[in-house]
Amino acid sequence: MNRKRIEVKLALPVVAPLLDVIKELADSLRKHLAAPPDLGDLDPDFRDAWVGELLSAQADDVHMLLALFDDEFFREGVVAFDEDNAEIIVRACAAVRLRLRERDLKPLGDETLETGDVDLATLDEPLRKAFMCYLFLATVQELIIQHLDESILGG
């Protein structure tokens, strides 16, 4: 049986510095939900279990995202997506992007984040790096969604 797989060659000098940002965010995502949910009138005990399970699943997803950037990536600059990791990676990218908004990208405002219309040259270095990371993860999501069909993403 053929397993559909896509390999993407990334520009190491561009992507490697962004990994530091992703690693920092991965640490914070072990303690904080990317999108803190409105749990309405849920029973407090149930609420703790609910949040705990979301946190655990989120940590597993982000761990898988970080695992993409292994020794082989630093040798070849290549990452691969297939049916085993596609869903998890696309979800982990969403978590990191949401956390970037909360932690680093507030100065840009939500409208700018939605349109992506920013002159990178006008941003200071930490903000520029955070926004580059935000765009990079969106590109990874688009690649997976466009190139891996529904048999893999299970639509």
Next chain:
Amino acid sequence: MSDHRTHTSPSPQAVTELRLEGVWRVVVLNDPVNLMSYVVLVFKKVFGFDESTARRHMLEVHEQGRSIVWAGLREKAEAYVFTLQQWHLNAVIEPDESQAH
């Protein structure tokens, strides 16, 4: 003259049970971060929507700020909200007031 009419109040448990009955909505709210294509993917995966239904709900979220993506029993609505939150969508559960008597 005293009033001997009996006032009966429902027990807290009965109130809770009544509240949990009825129809509940799963509502997805807009966020400025998640990609349109990602939201479509999530709707297809979680609810089994076809492409056009998933896109219609995604556009409703994008343009109107919210979309009711499912309605039914509370327990199942909670399960859907949990799954949507695992996918990092801003999802909430609310009672369907149109079904209230």
